[in-house]
Amino acid sequence: MTPSKTPAPIERPESVQINAWSGGEPPNTNPLPANTPWAQVKPRDELPLHMLAPAVPVDQRRWEHPDVGWGLLLPENEALEPAGRATAADAPAAIQALLAARPGSPVLRWMPRHGNSHLRRYGADGKARDLDIAAPTPGDGEDRIPRYLLIYASPALIPWEVQYALNMSTYVGRLDLEGRALDNYIEALLSDWRTGACEVRAPVVWSVDHGAPDISWLMERTVADRLWQSVEQDADLGQRLRLKGAQGTRAALVSALAERKPGLVVTTSHGMTGPLGDGASLAAQLGLPVDINHEVLRIEELQAWQPSGAIWYAHACCAAGSDSRSRYAGLLAHDANISRIVNGVAAAAGATVAPLPRALLGAPSPLRAFVGHVEPTFDWTMRDPVTKQVLVRVLCDALYTQLFQQDMRTPIGYALRDHFKEAGAFFGSLNDAIVQVNQNVPGMRNWALYRRLVALDRQTVVILGDPTVSLPLLQKH
Numbered sequence: 397m398t399p400s401k402t403p404a405p406i407e408r409p410e411s412v413q414i415n416a417w418s419g420g421e422p423p424n425t426n427p428l429p430a431n432t433p434w435a436q437v438k439p440r441d442e443l444p445l446h447m448l449a450p451a452v453p454v455d456q457r458r459w460e461h462p463d464v465g466w467g468l469l470l471p472e473n474e475a476l477e478p479a480g481r482a483t484a485a486d487a488p489a490a491i492q493a494l495l496a497a498r499p500g501s502p503v504l505r506w507m508p509r510h511g512n513s514h515l516r517r518y519g520a521d522g523k524a525r526d527l528d529i530a531a532p533t534p535g536d537g538e539d540r541i542p543r544y545l546l547i548y549a550s551p552a553l554i555p556w557e558v559q560y561a562l563n564m565s566t567y568v569g570r571l572d573l574e575g576r577a578l579d580n581y582i583e584a585l586l587s588d589w590r591t592g593a594c595e596v597r598a599p600v601v602w603s604v605d606h607g608a609p610d611i612s613w614l615m616e617r618t619v620a621d622r623l624w625q626s627v628e629q630d631a632d633l634g635q636r637l638r639l640k641g642a643q644g645t646r647a648a649l650v651s652a653l654a655e656r657k658p659g660l661v662v663t664t665s666h667g668m669t670g671p672l673g674d675g676a677s678l679a680a681q682l683g684l685p686v687d688i689n690h691e692v693l694r695i696e697e698l699q700a701w702q703p704s705g706a707i708w709y710a711h712a713c714c715a716a717g718s719d720s721r722s723r724y725a726g727l728l729a730h731d732a733n734i735s736r737i738v739n740g741v742a743a744a745a746g747a748t749v750a751p752l753p754r755a756l757l758g759a760p761s762p763l764r765a766f767v768g769h770v771e772p773t774f775d776w777t778m779r780d781p782v783t784k785q786v787l788v789r790v791l792c793d794a795l796y797t798q799l800f801q802q803d804m805r806t807p808i809g810y811a812l813r814d815h816f817k818e819a820g821a822f823f824g825s826l827n828d829a830i831v832q833v834n835q836n837v838p839g840m841r842n843w844a845l846y847r848r849l850v851a852l853d854r855q856t857v858v859i860l861g862d863p864t865v866s867l868p869l870l871q872k873h
Contacts, residue, residue, distance in 0.1 A: 405839035406781040406846065413611040414772030416713035416737050417686045418670025424611070424772075426734040428845070429727075456543060456567075457810050459864045463535045465502075465542030466864055468495055469515065469568075471553045472507035478522035481505055488574065490582040491548050497586055500536050504545070506554050512561035515541060529561050543567055544809055544863050551747040556719050556770050560855045563816040567809025569765065569863035572749045577758025584762050585862055589705030592761040596659035596867050598635035599627055600652050604644040604665040604688050611775040615664040616640065618778050618786045619711050623662055626796045632870050633800075644688035646697065653701040659867050660707055662795060667712030667772075668692050669737050675744035682741070683714035683750035683768070695755045702761035707808060707867060708753075708768075709795055715768030716753060716858050718745040723771055723852050738772065753860045765808045765861035769853075777850040781842075787850065790814045802869055809863030819854035822847050 411427045418424075454461045473486045484492045484503050495501060504527075505516045514526040517539070525539055532541035545562060547554050547570040554570075562568040573581055584591075603620035606612045620640065627636050637656060639648050644665075653661065666686040671677055685693045710716075722738035729735060753766035779786055798811035829844035 403843060404782050406842050408842050408845070409776055412734070413609075413775045414713055414734055414737065415611050415615060415666050415711070416669040416741075416772050417666035417690065418672050418737055418740075419668075420670070423733055424666070424737060426728050426732045429729070455804070456813075457804055457806055459544045459567075459807060460498075462500065462537060464544070465534065465536035465540065466498055466544040466546070467502045467504055467536060467542035469504050469506060469545050469547045469549075469554065471549050472505040472516065478518055478524060479520055481516075481524075482518035482520055482522075487548060488578055490578045494546075494582050494586065502536055502540075502542065504541065506549075506558060512555075512558050517541075530565060532565055534566075541566060544807065545569075546571060546862050548572075551717060551719065551749065555747060556717070556856070556858065559858055560819075563855070563858075564820050567807065567813065567863045569809060569859040569861050569865075570749070571757070571861065572754065573758045577754075580760055581757055581762050581861070584705065585865065589761070589764065592702055592704040593868065594659040594704040594706045595635060595657050596870055597633050598637065598656040598658045599633055599660040599662070600637045600639065600649075600656060600658040601627065601662045602639040602644065602649045602652070602665075603663070604686065605640065606688070611773070612664070612666060614775050614778055615711055615773070618788050619791065620662065620664045622786065622788065623792045623795055626792065630796075630800075642688070646685070646687040646691055646693040649685070649687070649693065650697045650701070653698065657701070657704055658706055660709075660795065660799065662709045662711075664711040667710075667714045667769075669713055669741050672736065672740040672744070678741065679745040679748070680751060682718060682745050682748070683710075683712060683716065684752055685710065685712055685715075693752075695752060698756070703756050703759055703763040704761045705764045705865075705868075707765045707799070707865070708756065708763060710752075710766070710768040711773065713769065713772035714741060714745075714750060716766065716770050716860060717749040718742060718747070719770055720747040723856065727849075734772075749860060757861055763861060764865035764867075765859055765863075767808070767812070767857065767859055769856050770858055771852065771856040773853055774849050776846065777853045781846055790818055799867060800870075805866035805869060807864045807866045808859055808861070811866075812857070812859065815854060815857060819851050822851035822854065826851055 408428050411425050413425045416424050454463050459466050484495045517525050527541050534543040536542050545566050545568040550572045601620050601624050603616040604612050605616045624638050663685055667683040668681045718741050722742050724738050756763040794811045826847040829840050832840040833844055
């Protein structure tokens with residue numbers, strides 16, 4: 397690479413923060429290491445999966461079209477005959493009913509030996525074909541991977557990293573519900589939430605600001621405030637509500653949800669990641685929003701609110717869940733504060749879906765979808781280190797411009813497509829930086845670290861719920 401293509405030098409901040417709160421010490425701040433040993437080689441598990449799928453002549457929002465398609469992803473089940481693995485015979489009755497209601501939709505299988513590179517598709521004749529995740533031919537026909545995929549499995553059975561990889565080339569969501577909770581969601585999905593509909597004109601944006609330099613200050617201004625700028629100017633969203641400052645309490649949020657039944661809920665706050673010494677308590681309140689008074693939103697407080705088909709985006713650490721090993725593990729010294737948080741969460745909670753989305757997706761009148769992080773967000777990754785420009789424009793565009801399109805309904809998976817493309821773009825620029833680190837280009841270690849953090853931040857956002865769900869179109873008055 398020629399010197400003219402080398403980016404301007406950047407300085408590492410003295411410390412970085414994550415949007416997690418464990419109920420006391422240690423704080424969520426750490427100095428960055430002086431060296432970046434991982435940038436000397438290309439770690440295989442961090443390489444991006446490229447968007448190589450050919451373009452199709454149909455609007456990608458039309459998931460019912462056979463050249464776009466919807467499919468079900470289940471764990472491999474060797475107890476079934478190969479032909480039976482092409483069906484959902486081993487899935488609960490509600491999942492089988494969903495598959496039957498979408499005729500022609502295939503069942504795919506995932507097995508550990510495929511990692512995040514392939515999915516297996518069985519034919520009615522029992523023959524198996526392994527299909528490349530990175531370069532799928534979209535659609536529901538033979539040898540194809542549908543553009544929309546619903547994973548029905550816990551992240552302990554089909555890991556988060558498989559969902560991360562699929563986000564590069566498909567629109568994917570996950571359900572990890574059982575029993576009555578699963579029935580609630582599937583019944584609402586099949587009826588398109590005909591009972592107890594949410595109010596699309598009443599989005600609620602709630603944010604917590606503990607004051608600079610706390611990361612909550614930055615999240616409010618870069619995510620909540622910027623999204624609100626668009627929402628506030630839209631005359632069709634006249635029942636909107638902004639809660640911030642002294643209104644950043646859990647009581648204010650609970651009251652607004654119950655009174656307004658919003659179609660879109662956006663929250664920015666710390667996510668609860670403690671107490672680190674009590675694994676059961678940590679797992680029970682993992683990722684729950686922490687309000688302005690450092691009080692945790694309790695799930696039981698939401699019983700007066702039926703989500704009724706709302707879509708919730710939560711910008712908070714572990715809002716969607718946690719993994720058995722954090723992708724940030726090894727970034728800082730093992731005994732550093734942030735390392736203690738991310739490693740403590742992994743040890744206590746493991747690979748799991750957080751309790752808030754699980755409860756709301758399984759409610760009697762459930763959410764349509766919950767979108768959130770499996771990992772923390774770093775303050776350093778929210779702005780360009782040279783220009784200081786905010787780097788969450790694509791996210792705000794997804795939650796407003798894309799989701800509220802009125803020519804036709806926009807599935808949540810499609811609305812977030814460019815957010816996941818950003819992850820691929822930053823992984824690509826990370827690899828460029830690693831090459832330059834190995835060429836001893838001055839300043840590239842800082843760029844490599846920065847790009848890795850940004851890429852992981854974008855990559856670890858997930859959709860919980862079916863990726864085809866969309867907000868209803870606004871009704872003309």
